Amino acid sequence: MGKLAIETRGLKKSFGTTHAVAGVDLAVSAGGVYGVLGPNGAGKTTTIRMLATLLRPDAGEAQVLGYDVVRDAQAVRSRVGLTGQFASVDEDLTGVENLLLLARLLGYSRRRGRERATDLLDAFGLAKAADRQVKKYSGGMRRRIDIAASLVVTPELIFLDEPTTGLDPRSRNQVWEIVRGMVAEGATVLLTTQYLDEADQLADRIAVIDHGKVIAEGSSGQLKASVGAGSLHVRLRAPEQRAEAERVLAAALDVPIELSADPAALSARISDPERVARSVAELSRGGIDVTEFALGQPSLDEVFLTLTGHAAEETPEEDAA
Amino acid sequence: MNATTAEQASAPVTEDALRSVLLAGERPSRPGPVLTSLTFGWRALLKIKHVPEQLVDVTMFPIMFTLMFTYLFGGALAGSTQAYLQFLLPGILVQANVMTTMNTGITLNTDIQKGVFDRFRALPVWRPSPLVGALLGDVMRYSIGSAIVITLGLVLGFRPEGGAVGVVLSVALLLVFSFCLSWLWTMLSLILRTPNSVAGVSMMLMFPLTFGSNIFVDPKTMPGWLQAVVEVNPITHLATVVRGLMHGSVPAGEIGWVLVSSVLLVAVFGPITMVLYRNKK
Ligand SMILES: Nc1ncnc2c1ncn2[C@@H]1O[C@H](COP(=O)(O)OP(=O)(O)OP(=O)(O)O)[C@@H](O)[C@H]1O
Ligand SMILES: [Mg+2]
Numbered sequence: 243m244g245k246l247a248i249e250t251r252g253l254k255k256s257f258g259t260t261h262a263v264a265g266v267d268l269a270v271s272a273g274g275v276y277g278v279l280g281p282n283g284a285g286k287t288t289t290i291r292m293l294a295t296l297l298r299p300d301a302g303e304a305q306v307l308g309y310d311v312v313r314d315a316q317a318v319r320s321r322v323g324l325t326g327q328f329a330s331v332d333e334d335l336t337g338v339e340n341l342l343l344l345a346r347l348l349g350y351s352r353r354r355g356r357e358r359a360t361d362l363l364d365a366f367g368l369a370k371a372a373d374r375q376v377k378k379y380s381g382g383m384r385r386r387i388d389i390a391a392s393l394v395v396t397p398e399l400i401f402l403d404e405p406t407t408g409l410d411p412r413s414r415n416q417v418w419e420i421v422r423g424m425v426a427e428g429a430t431v432l433l434t435t436q437y438l439d440e441a442d443q444l445a446d447r448i449a450v451i452d453h454g455k456v457i458a459e460g461s462s463g464q465l466k467a468s469v470g471a472g473s474l475h476v477r478l479r480a481p482e483q484r485a486e487a488e489r490v491l492a493a494a495l496d497v498p499i500e501l502s503a504d505p506a507a508l509s510a511r512i513s514d515p516e517r518v519a520r521s522v523a524e525l526s527r528g529g530i531d532v533t534e535f536a537l538g539q540p541s542l543d544e545v546f547l548t549l550t551g552h553a554a555e556e557t558p559e560e561d562a563a
Numbered sequence: 564m565n566a567t568t569a570e571q572a573s574a575p576v577t578e579d580a581l582r583s584v585l586l587a588g589e590r591p592s593r594p595g596p597v598l599t600s601l602t603f604g605w606r607a608l609l610k611i612k613h614v615p616e617q618l619v620d621v622t623m624f625p626i627m628f629t630l631m632f633t634y635l636f637g638g639a640l641a642g643s644t645q646a647y648l649q650f651l652l653p654g655i656l657v658q659a660n661v662m663t664t665m666n667t668g669i670t671l672n673t674d675i676q677k678g679v680f681d682r683f684r685a686l687p688v689w690r691p692s693p694l695v696g697a698l699l700g701d702v703m704r705y706s707i708g709s710a711i712v713i714t715l716g717l718v719l720g721f722r723p724e725g726g727a728v729g730v731v732l733s734v735a736l737l738l739v740f741s742f743c744l745s746w747l748w749t750m751l752s753l754i755l756r757t758p759n760s761v762a763g764v765s766m767m768l769m770f771p772l773t774f775g776s777n778i779f780v781d782p783k784t785m786p787g788w789l790q791a792v793v794e795v796n797p798i799t800h801l802a803t804v805v806r807g808l809m810h811g812s813v814p815a816g817e818i819g820w821v822l823v824s825s826v827l828l829v830a831v832f833g834p835i836t837m838v839l840y841r842n843k844k
Contacts, residue, residue, distance in 0.1 A: 294685050298842070320593070320687035328678040332606065334613045343609075346602045347688050349591030361587065365580035375613060391682065396585050423581040 245308075247272040247399050247430040248293060252302035254454075255288050262288040264454035265302065270432060270447075272398075275425055277445030278434040279546075285454040286434035287327055290401050293432070294324045307398055323392030327403040327434075330388045333377040337368055337387050340376060344394045362390045366420070382413025389420055400424065402433040406440060418444060438546065452550050465545045473544065474510050474518055476525075477534035481505040490528050494521035506533075511544070596689035603683075603696020608703060620666055621708035625659035629715055632779065640780060645720055652716040653733065653806040654778035659708050660741045661773060661798060665765040667701045668748025672758045675843065684843075691837055698745050705741045709734050725811035733808035736821060740801055743825035746832035753839040778802050797824050 248270035255263040263285040270276040280286050291297040293306055295315040303310065309317040324330070331340045338359050345355030363372045366386045371379060376387060385405060392400055402421070406414040421431055421444055435441055441448045442462045450458040450465070458465055466472075474495070478487055487508060488499045495517050499510045512518060518537060525532055594602075611617060632655065637647035674680060674697070683693045713721075713730060723730050748765060755761050775789070776798040782790050793799050800820045807814040 291681070294681075296681055296684055316687055319685055322685075324682060324685045326678045326681045330678045330682050332610075332679045333677075334610050335606070336613075339609055343602065343606055344682075344686075346605075347594070347599055347686055349594045350589075351591075354589070354591075358584075358587075358589075361580075361584050365584040393585065395590060396587075420581065424585060427582060427585040429585070 245272045246270065246305075248276075248304070248306055248432065250293075250302065250304040253289065253292060253299050253304055254301040255285075255292060255297060255299055261454050263292070263299075266451065266454070266456055268449060268456070270430065272430050273425070273428060274446040275421060275431045275433060275444050277441035277448040278432065278451060279436070279438065279441045279448055280434070280451040281436060284451045286451065287403055288454075289451070290324070290403050290432070290434060294322060294401055295319055296324075321398050323397035323400040325388045325392045325400070325402045325405060327407075329376075329384070331376055331384075331391050334375060336373050336375055337363055337379070338372040340387065340391060341394060344391055348395050350394075358394060362393065366390045367416070380413075382409055382416065385409060385413065385417060386420070389417070393424075396427075397429065399430045399432065402431060404434055404436065407436065414440075450546065450549060458545070458549050466539055468545070468548075472512060472515075472537060472539045474512050474521075475534065475536045475538065476508045476532060477504070478506045478508075479531035479533050483530050484508065486528065487525060487530050490524050490530065491521055494524045512537075593687060596692060596695075599688040599692040600695040600699060603693050604699035605696075607697055607700020611700070611703065617670070618704065618707060621659070621663050621704050622711055624662065625655060625708055625712045626715055628658065629655050629712060629719070633719065636779075648716065648719055648721050649810075650781075650806075651779065652712070652721045653809045654776075654802050655716075656709055656712050656734075657737065657798065657802045657805055658773045658778050659712050660705050660737050661744065661801075662769060663705055663708050664701070664741050664745040665748055665762070665769055666704070667698060667745040668752040668761045668765055669758045670701075671697055671749055672752035672755065672761045675752065690841065691833075694749055694836065694840065698742055698749065701745060702738055702742055705738055706734070709737065723809040723811075725809050729808045729811055733805040736808070736818065737801070737805060740821055740825050743828040746829055746836055750832045750836040750839065753836060753843060772796060772798050776802055797821075800824070 246269055248268055250266055250268045253263055253266040253268075254261070266285070266289055268276075278286050278289065288297065292299050293304055293311060295311050295318050298312060305311070306318045307321050309321075311318055332343070335343070338356075341359035341362055342355050345358050346352070350358055360369075360372070363369050366389070368383060368386060368390070371383060376384060379387065389402065389405065392402075405417050405421070409417065418440075421433065424431055433444065445462065447459070447461055448465060449456050458468065460468070476487065476491070478484060484501065484506065488501065491508065491510060492499050495510055495512060495514075497510050497512060499508055501508055515537070522532075522535060629652070632651055633644050633648050637644035637651070641647035641650060671694070680693070684690075713734075725733075748761070751764055752761050755764060776793055776796045778798065782793045782799075785793065800817050804814055804817045804821050807817065
């Protein structure tokens with residue numbers, strides 16, 4: 243374990259009667275991507291805003307790069323970059339004006355600031371849009387300028403709040419490339435996401451949060467392992483044999499069998515991989531033709547379902563507050 | 564769409580270019596409060612450049628008032644429109660500026676709601692600088708408004724006896740007062756939730772303040788109690804100063820009064836504003 247980039251203990255924040263963050267403990271080591279995964283209203287943005295010194299915690303402590311977010315707020319601010327969830331640059335200004343503004347505020351001379359702005363725009367594929375107002379950018383371009391704006395002075399730690407929500411797959415891939423590039427250069431990235439596959443693809447470690455609390459933490463592999471060995475998907479040639487197949491599999495695997503919407507398919511969460519081989523033999527002995535037989539790692543969706551008792555896509559009582 | 568074609572034409576993020584910008588992480592030393600405030604002032608000017616519509620209020624409103632009061636009431640109030648213009652124009656200048664300061668609060672209220680203010684607040688700069696910068700940018704709007712009123716006045720026949728020096732001095736003093744007064748609206752914009760409520764409350768304060776003064780008429784004809792009110796209204800003192808300077812007298816006591824009230828405005832509303840700003844959710 244390297245040095246800790248972020249450490250929080252019992253971090254809390256309420257808005258009236260809404261307990262947005264209800265006691266969060268995090269230990270994020272330096273270098274790499276740390277994913278904070280949670281559905282709408284889980285408290286991701288509120289957590290990030292406290293870590294970036296924008297909100298004062300009601301209780302608990304947080305150290306960012308070794309500095310206390312309340313007592314040493316200014317030290318934290320000069321070392322981290324923040325890309326907020328919503329439009330984090332001035333939409334009335336052009337791309338280059340936005341970056342130049344930040345460069346000047348961070349101490350660049352006018353000339354060096356302009357060079358830095360141009361370099362960043364080039365690197366983010368925005369050179370042609372440099373002199374256009376940001377409000378006229380497409381969603382993907384906007385997200386890239388948002389991130390570029392956090393890199394005017396390369397931060398040791400960068401917070402990205404839902405960097406890919408609402409982007410098409412191509413733009414999302416570009417953002418992923420940027421994140422990987424930053425990590426390759428030694429930065430620590432803390433990103434929040436509602437997408438399980440994003441956390442799976444990018445993050446070295448993941449904290450799953452729900453209702454303002456961390457409900458699980460670990461690498462994506464560990465989280466998956468905590469739910470079981472994986473799942474088995476079987477597809478039959480003849481749908482009318484499904485009831486028979488269900489009986490055979492249930493006997494061989496000794497776990498409940500799920501019948502999916504596809505009338506020819508069955509699946510099961512398995513605990514003991516050794517029984518899987520036996521179940522194939524049992525199916526063929528019973529004269530059941532199988533067109534597909536796949537053993538998959540559990541998806542983070544399943545992880546989420548197991549941990550919270552509800553699916554990640556649901557947004558329960560989000561608006562109740 | 565424009566955006567799409569440009570996006571397709573532009574190279575996607577390239578690994579090498581990205582690496583080089585990340586490695587070129589220069590760490591310039593932190594600029595001081597004056598430079599950061601001026602930089603935020605520059606942002607306000609850029610916004611005027613990109614959204615010139617926002618100047619409508621500082622241009623149309625004073626023109627309307629000057630014409631309306633001069634020609635509708637001038638004859639009745641001062642015997643002739645010419646005579647009234649000599650009296651009214653400095654007052655209209657005060658009113659135009661003071662009214663424009665309200666917009667500071669309304670604009671800031673909209674601005675602060677946006678995500679970009681989170682970024683500003685997360686920067687390692689002197690904390691009040693985004694606000695000070697916004698107010699400095701507004702000084703530009705006040706100057707434009709003043710220039711328009713004075714030009715229109717000159718065209719209509721206004722002749723300042725104090726000459727160019729008197730006019731410049733009075734405008735300078737007016738800008739100082741307006742900058743200081745705008746801290747009141749900035750504070751309001753942090754307390755009230757919507758731009759509409761900021762506009763509503765500012766109007767409620769502004770109308771009695773400007774009309775309950777000596778801007779439009781000499782208070783001699785008013786009932787005694789109202790004269791007393793007009794006498795303590797800071798706008799009255801400001802209008803007296805501007806009128807005096809423009810017409811060639813130097814009301815030293817009144818100037819001191821205006822400067823002291825300017826300092827008081829900032830000393831009271833500045834710190835309150837900063838506390839509100841710091842604790843903004
Ligand atoms: N400024 C605020 N005032 C009142 N309630 C708030 C405020 N900010 C957040 N909340 C509430 O706190 C809870 C957590 O919000 P938060 O924005 O942190 O969630 P999130 O995980 O970022 O969600 P999303 O995925 O939708 O961005 C929500 O119930 C939200 O309504
Ligand atoms: Mg959020």
